[in-house]
Amino acid sequence: MNGKEYVAKLMSDLKAKNPAEPEFHQAVQEVAESLTLVLARHPEYVHAKILERITEPERVVMFRVPWTDDAGRVQINRGFRIEMNSAIGPYKGGLRFHPSVNLGILKFLAFEQVFKNSLTTLPMGGGKGGSDFDPKGKSDAEVMRFCQSFMIELQRHIGPNTDVPAGDIGVGGREIGFLFGQYKRIANEFTGVLTGKGMNWGGSRIRPEATGYGAVYFAREMLATRGQSLEGKICLVSGSGNVAQYSVEKLLEFGAKTVTLSDSSGHIYDPDGIDREKLEWVMELKNVRRGRISEYAETFKSATFVPVAAAADHNALWAHKADCAFPSATQNEINGTDARNLLEHGIEVVAEGANMPTTIDGVNMFLEARILYGPGKAANAGGVAVSGLEMAQNSMRFGWTREEVDHRLQVIIRDIHQACVEVADRFGTPGNYVNGANIAGFLKVADAMLDQGVV
Secondary structure, three states, rough: OOOHHHHHHHHHHHHHHOOOOOOHHHHHHHHHHHHHHHOOOOOHHHHHHHHHHHHHEEEEEEEEEEEEOOOOOEEEEEEEEEEEEEOOEEEEEEEEOOOOOHHHHHHHHHHHHHHHHHHHOOOOOOEEEEEOOOOOOOOHHHHHHHHHHHHHHHOOOOOOOEEEEOOOOEEEEEEEEHHHHHHHHHHOOOOOOOOOOOOHHHOOOOOOOOHHHHHHHHHHHHOOOOOOOOOOOEEEOOOOOHHHHHHOOOHOOOOEEOOEEEEOOOOOOOOOOOOHHHHHHHHHHHHOOOOOOOOHHHHOOEEEEEEEOOOOOOHHHOOOOOEEOOOOOOOOOOOHHHHHHHOOOOOEEOOOOOOOEEHHHHHHHHHHHOOOOOHHHOOOOHHHHHHHHHHHHHHOOOOOHHHHHHHHHHHHHHHHHHHHHHHHHHHHOOOOOOHHHHHHHHHHHHHHHHHOOOO
């Protein structure tokens, strides 16, 4: 059986065993197709069924989360933790609180996390978790009661040397604080069981900034291979949370101009660019008032707001003329039509701040056009890298300065970029960061699994 036949059978079996999980199928398909280049040279991976094992979570925990709202009504949500792979370290990955959360989405995120964490060079396995709870519109008291109920069950399965969750969509500093407080109360210990903690109680400097900064650092590394920089580049950024905000901040520092931001209601387009004053306003809007991005256009008359079109087959944000794109919102926000629009409007660089924001059709278009395309597992690894650095600081009971953490982050991103370039070259696909990231991440985990036997 050749590599393509092997992957076809793998995918057929995976879909039969995991029906109605399209995001998980998509994530595995992308990695498996890259690995056809590896399997011919390394039949030991086929013999040991590494791919079959790596696509099966080591543990899936699903549980009921009852809580009471401010009106005294009982509410029920569903909680999850996917402990995907621990071959190179304790499970590490975020918690997502969003109505779209289901088993398939979390399995895709956990699967991606395995390779992303491997690329960071830090000793971390991969996991993911969360709930279909929506913190939007809830009071602080309601969010606290939900988080405390969620942690009552989750605490049985996590620990600083077992599984270390972090934040993700819907889980910011407020939620991490409530979760950590409940864990500390139940376990009767102060330990680094969660990352993304407050600076006064074990958090790392630049952790909120790390994913956005890392995506921009990765774009800078890619541009340097063609003798270019971010200076003067026009950039499209989607989302308006931490990743988007700090991508804009770092792009400003490097002399680029960002002209878009978005949320679930639509996007703003500001041809004058989002300067530091406007960015501070967005941070106050989103982080304090928890408002909608449409308010930006009401405040800054240079901008227009484009609402989401219900029946559209594309995202209008990606139809603006620009040099660089930083998808920083959610999975599959760039489809084939969006990718075509980006290419037709002059895009040269795509650095993914979100997890799997581009469909397979879109990815293939970027690869065929030979633009600089940094997939999420490489380009957005800055967040989990600094989470790993937070774990190290917690273990030492010591904190590094902002400059030290930022330097370590830049070194990690540079090393990830170099690994992607070198591995892509070694397997005959120079410049293909998708193959480079997938293969480099896989090899480290696969070799560890071979060393540890059939477990």
